[in-house]
Amino acid sequence: MDIVREVPRLKPRPADGHKGTFGKVCIVAGSVGMAGAAALAGRAALRSGAGLVRVATARSVLPTVAALDPCYTTIALPEDSGGRISGKAVSAILEAAAQNDAMAIGPGLGTSAGLRSVIDTLVQQDGLRLVIDGDGLNNLSRLPDWPGKRRADLVLTPHPGEMKRLWSGLFREALPSDRQEAAGRMAQATGSVIAYKGAGTVVTDGRRAYVNNTGNPGMGTAGSGDVLTGIITALMGQGLGGFEAAVLGVYIHGA
16 A cells, blocks of 8 residues: 555635535434534534534434534434434435535444444445444444445544454454554455544555554543544545545544
């Protein structure tokens, strides 16, 4: 793989730009007890320059999420008995996807058969630019043969535990200790951009690789990954490709 050392940049903003110029993004996140994950991802997308941010979350969680930041809008989704977004939400999520330039799913989502069905549907949407993080990855790892059905442009952002679960669903051998090798093979096997989080986050699309040199141990705290999800999604909404958005996103996140 080619090693990338230069961090991409966004184009200068036009003087006559407006909120519709700078990208519309939707974050599908949150469940009962995990409203903060949705709010952190939404706020990060706003602070990363997205012109319009929507946070789609379980109906009972929406008042809390909406109260945490006045600048994003919200979408109430059907929920199951456990306070998680239910499989019945898929039509509303697809409608939101069609109205936005990029989407993320996963922070604070929880796991269930209904959520696996939602994610299975999303990864098959041709042209959808989708970041999957957290419980989105945990649901994805339990879907059989999902890479063969993939049509969406995916950016996956696993931490080591999530990477191990994704890996065990696709490979028979153990997850390699070499992080660049593991990320590269996962990217090649799934046709996705991988941002393998940790000290020296590795970003790769299977052809190019970037090893991040920003960050510090203080970032090892709950919610940090939710912020990264919002950053990358916002950068994709502003026109960067998945690989470029992930590279710039992890750099900004650690700076």
